[in-house]
Amino acid sequence: MQEIIDKIIEYLKEKDGVREELIKASREIIRKCRDIVNKIHRRKLKNLDDDFSELRLLVEELRVKCKSFPDMYHSGIVQEALMEYYEAWLLYEYVKTGTLETVTDLPREDYVAFLLGLADVAGEFRRELVQFLLEDDIEKAEKFYTCIEEIYSELSRFSFPDALTPGLRRKVDRIRYILESSQNDILYAKKTRELLKVLDK
Structure with a gap:
């Protein structure tokens, strides 16, 4: 023993x-x-x-x-x-x-960590989007919006239990909120730009 x-x-x-x-x-x-x-x-x-x-x-x-x-x-x-x-x-x-x-290949043991990182990067894209709106670069902001939209679309395909993808469902819900907020911010920026053009005439 x-x-x-x-x-x-x-x-x-x-x-x-x-x-x-x-x-x-x-x-x-x-x-x-x-x-x-x-x-x-x-x-x-x-x-x-x-x-x-x-x-x-x-x-x-x-x-x-x-x-x-x-x-x-x-x-x-x-x-x-x-x-x-x-x-x-x-x-x-x-x-x-x-x-x-460019991201095409991953070790299988990293699949879940990659998915969670992909979900979190939507928040970083949101920060970039807001910064470009502050700089009045709506076009670049829209590119980040499109990318967030793509991330949300792809991650929404996963419907596995939390034991397999811990926290992913909650993160995807957060991305939906990010999309809604970002869409409102872009619409507001466009209306503000149009209003300023009218006032400048």
Whole structure:
């Protein structure tokens, strides 16, 4: 009995050490993601490719740390880091290319984290949309609206229980609210522009 108990203790000690490393690595990924997102919103795009290369490296290191205990890859802190990563990646790709069609392949174990990140990036697109409206660039704002609309349409296809896609349904409901608010903001901006044209005559 003592021999197997000793083995279990050693196993759990090793796993706990890996858990501590994953917590630290995940927090660093989340911090880096938020830094990249904030830079994009502030239009500080210089060196963004380098920042994202560093972020990709951190994510790959996280994957390696999980190899000895694969179940920990699906733990809350790791999945949160991956969700933030995909949110930042999608925003980065859209700002860089003007489309989300560049995202074509993912590891199967990342599918849910990707979906949750995709749902969350709608909020970041909303921030961009509002900023362009403040700059009186309605056309660019409408492009972000169209993208949010596409995200909502695609995510609405998922009707799986929360055990498979935790929190996704709630996030999709939030996107619907974002769409309604954004549509009202765009209509108001258009009416304001038309009114100003009339007043200028």
